Amino acid sequence: MRYLPHSDAERAEMLGVIGATSVEALFSAVPTRALKTFDLGLPAHSPEFLVEAHMRALSAKNHSGGDGPFFVGAGAYRHHVPASVDHLIQRSEWLTAYTPYQPEISQGTLQMLFEFQTQVAKLTGMDVANASLYDGSTGTAEAVLMARRLTRRNKIVLSGGLHPHYRDVVKAYLKDDADLECLSASPEGQGDILDHIDEQTAAIVIQTPDFYGHLRNLKTAADAAHAKGALLIVVITEIVSLGLLEAPGAYGADIVVAEGQSIGNALNFGGPYLGLMATRKEFIRQMPGRVCGETVDADGQRGFVLTLSTREQHIRREKATSNICTNSGLCALAFSIHMALLGEAGFTRLARLNHERASALADALGKVAGVELLNKTFFNEMTIRVGKPAAGVIEALAQRGILGGVPVSRLEPDDPDVTNLIVLAATELTTDADIAALCAALSEELQ
Structure with a gap:
């Protein structure tokens, strides 16, 4: 058994420490049929x-975002994270109980x-925010379930501009519910989601900037949803956009969900990331999720x-608002520190x-033969059509050391209309x- 010490003396010493007379006695509780005999x-x-040395050699095979020109986005973005963020999140002030019930x-x-x-409530223009998802x-997906509870309706309409991964997660949560309507997307601009709202609709879900980079009209969508008694859920994958764009709360959003990775959190080969949620009071x-409040202690001193907290694991599963049971606390800390370092003016400058x-990228791409820019509006992400299959x-x-974006066919493999589309950031x-x-x-590649 390779997981035990190799020499008889070492093995006997280990068995003696744990009080087992032999290796067979150590595993006596395991049924014989379950033991490996090969x-x-x-x-x-x-x-x-x-x-x-072996692990370093394996790691050297990776091509990281900072190793060359990088234009990948589609929900995860490469931004500068100050070294002070990593330093501060390690300070002892934050190394308190993992689950802060005490x-x-x-x-x-x-x-x-x-x-x-x-910070999240101010960014989104909403009344309250939770302590992350x-x-x-x-x-x-949690916002969709929340809207169903609030309206006591079941129908959900997902905009065609919603990120395909987000759409698939919602479908997984709802288990292909018959009352889930997923609209098809047009990369040149989305269709009219408003025509799909009726008296049975709990909420419509709109991403802005959407998956293809287009900015969406939230005021019209909010008015149309509210006229039918439905809610507007706004999704934001690039939180930096709120440094320039008006907050969704100002347009009448009822629930705002966002990915907070862009602030304080590097790409890290896919995570962990940070879910933001804010809503009306x-x-x-x-x-x-968790909500942290301000109070005073027995001596009148400010405290938190x-x-x-009558939620999640505190009560019966079927009665809980959610069963996430935790939050992305370290990522939230990094987000909060980076946001504090930027300040409001710095955040606006970053967005600008x-x-x-x-804009410089769009202007340059417009001069490349065989490239068609599909966006009339964008923040820092856009879609192009090329004259060959985008994946190739x-x-x-x-192979040239350039990470040139995301071929839409990677996320929508069953849609032949997106074969030549690339999303760049x-x-x-x-x-x-x-x-x-x-x-x-x-x-050169499109010649």
């Missing part, structure tokens, strides 16, 4: 430094969560506690820089040299 083929153990020993965590909620996609008791870089073009660019980290390299490579 060699698993695992390599023998190696010294730590050799394992580290406020007397968790004030650092609770104060951070309270400030985080305040897993990510934007599961947050969208009258809906707070149906909002899933979890509030409205993102749009300026995207993206692979060819990757530019951020404050996108340089003129990056844009020139992309356009030059596209020109």
Whole structure:
């Protein structure tokens, strides 16, 4: 057995420490039929430094976002995260209880969560926010369930511009519910979701900027939904956009869900990420997740506690608003610290820089033969149509060391109309040299 010490003396010593007379006695509780009787083929153990060298060699095969021109977006964005964020999240003030049910020993965590909620509520223009969810996609599904509870209706209409991953997560939560209507998307601009609202509709779900980068008219959608007694759920995958765009709450949104990865959290090869949720004050008791509130202690000193906590694991599963049972606390801390470092003016400058870089990218792409820009509006993300299947073009660019975006066919493999479409994003980290390299490579690949 390779997981035991190799020498008889070492094995006997270990067995003696744990009080077992033999290896067979150690595993006596395991049914004989469940024991493996053959060699698993695992390599023998190696010294730590050799394992580290092996893992470094494997890691070197990765092409990270900072290794060359990078235009990938579609729900996860490469932004600059100051080194001070990583330093501050490791300070002892935050290393309090993981689950802060005991406020007397968790004030650092609770104060951070309270400030985080305040930031999210201000960003979204809503009354209240929770202390985060897993990510934007599961947050969208939670918002849909919340809308059903609030309206006591079942029909949900998903805009065609909703990110395909978010759509699929909602479908998984609802188990292909017959009352879930998923509209088809047009990359040149979305169809009219308003025609699908009726008296049975609990909510409509609209992403802005949408998956293809288009900005959406939220005021008209909110008015149409409210006229039928339905709610408007707004989804935002690029939270930096709120540095320039008016907050969804100002347009009448009822629930706002967002992915917070862009602030304080690097790409990290796919996670962990951070789900943001905010809503109107009258809906707070149906909002899933934790809520942190401000109070005073017995001496009148300011303090923080979890509030409205009769939820999740505290009560019967079928009565709970959600069963997430946790939150992305470390990611929320990184978000809150980065946002505090930026400040309101800095956040606005960051958003403006993102749009300026995207505008430069759009202008350059417009001069490349064989490339058609499909967006009339965008923040920092856009869609192009190329003269060849997009997946092959993206692979060819990757061979040149350029991560040129996301072929839509990767996310919508069953839709033949998206075969030649690429979604690209530019951020404050996108340089003129990056844009020139992309356009030059596209020109050659599309000849």
